[in-house]
Amino acid sequence: MKLNVVLQGDCLTVLDEYPKDFFDLIVTSPPYAEARKHTYGGIAPDKYIPWFLPRAQQFQRVLKPEGTFILNIKENVYRGERLTYVLELVLALTRAQGWLWTEEFIWHKKNCIPGKWPNRFRDAWERLLQFNKQRKFAMYQDEVMVPVGDWAEKRFATGVCESDRQLHHSKTQSGVRRRVANWEDRKLVYPSNVLHLATECSNRGGSAVFPMALPDWFIRLFTQPGDVVLDPFIGTGTTAVAATRLERHYVGIDILESECARARVRIAQEGHAMPNEEN
Amino acid sequence: MKLNVVLQGDCLTVLDEYPKDFFDLIVTSPPYAEARKHTYGGIAPDKYIPWFLPRAQQFQRVLKPEGTFILNIKENVYRGERLTYVLELVLALTRAQGWLWTEEFIWHKKNCIPGKWPNRFRDAWERLLQFNKQRKFAMYQDEVMVPVGDWAEKRFATGVCESDRQLHHSKTQSGVRRRVANWEDRKLVYPSNVLHLATECSNRGGSAVFPMALPDWFIRLFTQPGDVVLDPFIGTGTTAVAATRLERHYVGIDILESECARARVRIAQEGHAMPNEEN
DNA sequence: CTGCACTATGAATCGCTAA
């Protein structure tokens, strides 16, 4: 039961070494169905759920009750149709294993793969599915706050106007109310569930298409320094590097020794290159 | 069997008046489960699919073979969990009725409703599900090309709603242009499957749930002038107005006479207000 | 006609309390 290691093997069995309720966060981008046949051998769409479920069961065992499981996935197109295995997976995880499907974040890929097809535009987004074991889970929202939009600067340049000082009610009975003056001294606001990130185009041949900012964001949001992050499909080690930079512990697993080796090299370089520093 | 009308009634039966293979595009935003109880009754999540499927069957009958069906929907949260009925609906439409699930566009709501909760951020996106009857369908990609954005800001900060220029038609779409070609000498590119639009916030009367730019975009993408667009849940008439401006025919249906009346008024005003105009 | 100030609006969600 080691920390800060990249272990070669199938996470299904490798995780047996770890006790239950051990990890604070699981964030991963598993091989997609039919995709990357050359590295992982490819899992047929109709085999995907039976393949994934036993592993998800392990994840549930080793995840702390207040921990979070983030799954990055996007169904691909086959014969002009989006495959439905991701939708089925969400239903299976909730129904067969009792996971709570808490949220679906959207990762908007700002520089997505160029290309043109007669009946389809470029695919510029992926799903980031959040699952939890219970309704109450650890979340540190203040760690991911962003600067308030530039509307506020203009708005309050001349002080707060009359209307902004009053409490406005929405006409529909949704109960939305707001007092704009509340933002007068606010520098930071909370983000939404849409993430705007560019993809990193650095690594070729590897299976990680995860930009560093993605695990970074979720690690900051769902863990504290000293917590333990698991990536059961570590690929080139992006999650491990992000965790290290943020002073969290990590455990990475990959079935391919070649990927594990690359990840270890990258993590080691990281340690030499810059002892602390994020960004 | 009339064109350019708003019909009061349940689309399930009203559509009997129309022949099969009649409409070129169906674009609609049905009442979501448990939402808008004060206007529509509100449909329980577990009743949603049996409610929707027979109507979808009608849509399939009246849609042309090369036509497209666009469904705007988003599941809400109940007891800390996202409801799964939308996922189940997609599966039901493909499995039980043979619809092809061709694409899922994301509507990124740049000005989503504010709010703060201990375990959740603001919901800033909705689904735009595309279904077709066959693999080959009509699509006019050149009609929705956009000038290439200045991707100057490559900010790594996540969650920032920097206004991506992409598909950002300001105004009330009063100046909808069909010929984009004469748009300065900037390079035009095809958009992606992520649409960045603000909800409309006019300060007179209730505002439309659907921003005009949404039906506008899909009507341009999937139809030609003279084609026929159906919105079986027309609401305040946004789809009809968009179709009229683009010189397409429309048929709108709504179960509430009050909504039909509002839609007819709005469409009539449109006809008087601006005969053509390119802005 | 352009720019600036100001106003209006929203398919929300959670926790608590009352019935």
Next chain:
DNA sequence: GTTAGCGATTCATAGTGCA
């Protein structure tokens, strides 16, 4: 037990009017 109602929380945008 379970549900229904209400208060509390919170941004970013488009339209209008006026200088």
